[in-house]
Amino acid sequence: MKFSDLLFLAFSSLIRYPLRTMMLLIATSIGVMAVILLTAVGEGARDYITSEFRDLGTNLIIVIPGKHETSGGGGPADFAGLAPRDLTVEDAISLRQIDTIKAIAPIVLGEMPASFGGFERDVPVIGTTPEFLRVRRWEMREGDFLPGVTLDRSPPVCAIGKEVEKELFGTSRAIGQWLRVGDRRCRVTGIIDSDGRAIGIDVQKIVVMPVSLVTALFNRPSLFRIIAEAESRIYMDQIKKDIIRIIKKRHQGKEDITVVRQDTVMASFDNIFNVLTMALASIASISLFVAGILIMNVMLVAVSQRQSEIGLLKAIGAKNRQISNLFLTEAILLSGSGAILGLILGHSITLSLKTIFPTYNFLPPTWASVVSLFVALICGALFGLIPARRAAKLDPVIALSGEK
Amino acid sequence: MIQLKNLSREFQVGNQVVHALDAIDLSISQGDYVSIMGVSGCGKTTLLNILGLLDTPSSGDYILSGINTSEMNDDEMANIRSTKIGFIFQSFHLIPRLTAAENVEIPMILAGHSQKMRAEKVAKALARVNLTDRSDHRPEQLSGGERQRVAIARSIVMEPEVLLADEPTGNLDSTSGSEIVELIEELNQGGLTLILVTHDKEIGKRSNRVIRLLDGKIIFNQTQQGI
Structure with a gap:
């Protein structure tokens, strides 16, 4: 079976059940959108904080009034409420x-x-x-x-x-x-x-x-x-x-002063916010994972709904591998287009947030788009595997005996 | 071309073993027109499924064109179903979201044929069943008789040697039913081996040979003269 035909068959069954397809698209796109939005916020915050330092020249030392301890509480002066x-x-x-x-x-x-x-x-x-x-x-x-x-x-x-x-x-x-x-x-x-x-x-x-x-x-x-x-x-x-x-x-x-090197401050802020962005991205990925499980469930239902179709395909010469490829392609097509929808939504929302709140920074990082797209595709493939196997293993006689 | 030797098929139902087919010996030659008859549950659909390689016997041999099918794996059987066997069902089994032409095309898509060859053969098959003008219609836009004609076009598009029909007229009124029978008989006259499961005594009378099953055994197997 040619790849384009595989796509055609998978696509034709997706548009056959528009409601089901829409729901799964929305589920996946929300996952991807969450990744884009949360990383945009994290990355924006990082940029906001570090931009001040970034614009500066090199070899700079900054003297700030007051002693800022990074470990533990302040001295007695702090407790007494004395200003530096x-x-x-x-x-x-x-x-x-x-x-x-x-x-x-x-x-x-x-x-x-x-x-x-x-x-x-x-x-x-x-x-x-x-x-x-x-x-x-x-x-x-x-x-x-x-x-x-x-x-x-x-x-x-x-x-x-x-x-x-x-x-x-x-x-x-x-x-x-x-x-x-x-x-x-x-x-x-x-x-x-x-x-x-x-x-x-x-x-x-x-x-x-x-x-x-x-x-x-x-x-x-x-x-x-x-x-x-x-x-x-x-x-x-x-x-x-x-x-x-x-x-x-x-x-x-x-x-009673704090002296920092601009380069080390910048590096540590960069670090902190990178960790923050990664944490936000992982939280958002959970919703992608949930979308994957949803795809699996719906595909499992689809396999039992379409038993007679699977039986027919077997009767007219489909190999087990072709049947499983068909369902797998459907799952990947679903998660892939859901991911693309999510990317479009996520990026347009950050764009409109930027115009509504110009003072805040929303910078969706490129890696977030790439990673969430791939995670969605991999989720689709992995969670599509079980329903696809089940479809391939169906006994054609039993599958065909189910009346339409 | 078809030979069944001491072939049995058993099903486990609860703790009882049901002999759907019990030590059957049968041979069918190329171009034959055979109807398999019998009451419900006599094993005629099981026999058809085994002949179509959808089901495998519990014991015994099924030799198709000189090849013993018990030694085949799933893919080889799929290959035989694709190239040598055509199926027609009582409930048509068309894929509802596809047009008539696309339904006919599916066996060729699965076999991986080129677009050009597919278009040619699909057009030919649809012309053969007189549905050229309906090729863009979906199954729900077609009458029962037309749907079965699409299914027949689909079964012959790969130019098989055997056509297996399971109650092909069961869901049709008598007029379109007899049209369908005439159509598959024409195909049989063109050299296609036709094996038909039916309740209908009238159709049974028209075939070259009638096989009657009861409780998984052949109780009647006779070639009749004249159609």
């Missing part, structure tokens, strides 16, 4: 003494109304130094990123995102204009060309100002974090130790 000591611009300046550090970029974050002419809107404000541009690998579309700004010098300048430019300045030229941010004024010196997100904030919507100007603006000396770039990878561990030593000395001997 602030990380300040002065702390950042003190790190200059480590000569293997190439660049230091402190970060202050906040939100302030920004206005120009008659227009005003609330914008996320980042206070930093020109080094931040390199660390984040941003491109300028026009002008300079905080010219003349250092850790201890804060001329009133700022760089703005593309959307801020469009909404506040419209068609007029933004460079050289005075932008009011909170109760300060600063001259726009550059437009940031990049898009995407930094520290969870849309780059197109931000205003970047000198770090000391922003701490004054928010009337709060604490830094969100300090990013230091090492001359070379080989110095990174030494720099880490030096930073802890210097800050500890400045903070009355208390080690």
Whole structure:
């Protein structure tokens, strides 16, 4: 029997029982869809968390205020509800003494109304130094990123995102204009060309100002974090130790900061979320398995319903193998088309979720589609095997005697 | 071409052994027209099933075209059924989801013949039973007589040597029944060996030879003159 004929015969019996076929298609497609959706969520979460680190340059060391223990509970200070000591611009300046550090970029974050002419809107404000541009690998579309700004010098300048430019300045030229941010004024010196997100904030919507100007603006000396770039990878561990030593000395001997290497953080986040995604995928695969058992049950019923047909096929010369191939093909055809339906559903749902919730990431990984398709096919084949065998083993005399 | 030697078929029913066929000796030659008659349960369908290699004897030999079938495995028997034997049933046994032409085509699909050859032979077989204009109809769109004609076309499409018919007119009215009988008799005149299980004495009278069974034994086996 030719393969195309096998397909034709299997297909013709599938469309003969449309309800049965639809139910099995739905069962399988739900399984595959679950795999796609859950892995999309897991992968999206991984991407969301790691994107912040991914966009950064290499050889970066990040200093975060507060001691984050990865093992056990916190010290007495945590129980007493004491906030960690602030990380300040002065702390950042003190790190200059480590000569293997190439660049230091402190970060202050906040939100302030920004206005120009008659227009005003609330914008996320980042206070930093020109080094931040390199660390984040941003491109300028026009002008300079905080010219003349250092850790201890804060001329009133700022760089703005593309959307801020469009909404506040419209068609007029933004460079050289005075932008009011909170109760300060600063001259726009550059437009940031990049898009995407930094520290969870849309780059197109931000205003970047000198770090000391922003701490004054928010009337709060604490830094969100300090990013230091090492001359070379080989110095990174030494720099880490030096930073802890210097800050500890400045903070009355208390080690109240966390220093992490960007590459190790990224690697461990990657790991955690890969495990999470795999776990979600395995949970979803259970529904695929259930769909497989359903296919087996329905095929078993089909074999007894179609006894006389099987008997007839034997009478007109079908070999046992051909009978079992026929039922097996039906099972695989069912699970295969169910899987494809599930892939289509899963991907269109993630696409529509993406448009409804643009701030969340849904990234169905390619491997999930491939694996779920194969698992579905294998399920169909394995669970189709038992009914197919039973059909092949039917005694033609008994099968034919059953009246239609 | 068909020889049965001391052939028996027993069934276990509960703790009783039923002799459906009891030490039968029979030979049928090429081109013969044989009707097997008898009351229900006399073993005539079992005999037909054994002749068609759907069932195997408990003891004794069945020699078909010089080959002893007791030495054959499942696949070899399937092969013989495919190439040498055609079946017609009382309840037609057409596959309802397929058209008349597709039903006729199935034996050739199973045998793995090419599309071109299939189309040719299916058309020929349908023409032989006068159903060319109904080839695209499904069984439910056909009358009983037409369905049985489709089944006959299916049984002859592989050009077998023997045609086995189990009460072919049992589900038909007398008009279409006699049409069917005439059709298979024509096939017999073309050289096809015809073995027919029937209740109908009229059909029995038309055959060359009548075999009467009772309790698994042949009680009457006679060639009759003239049709």
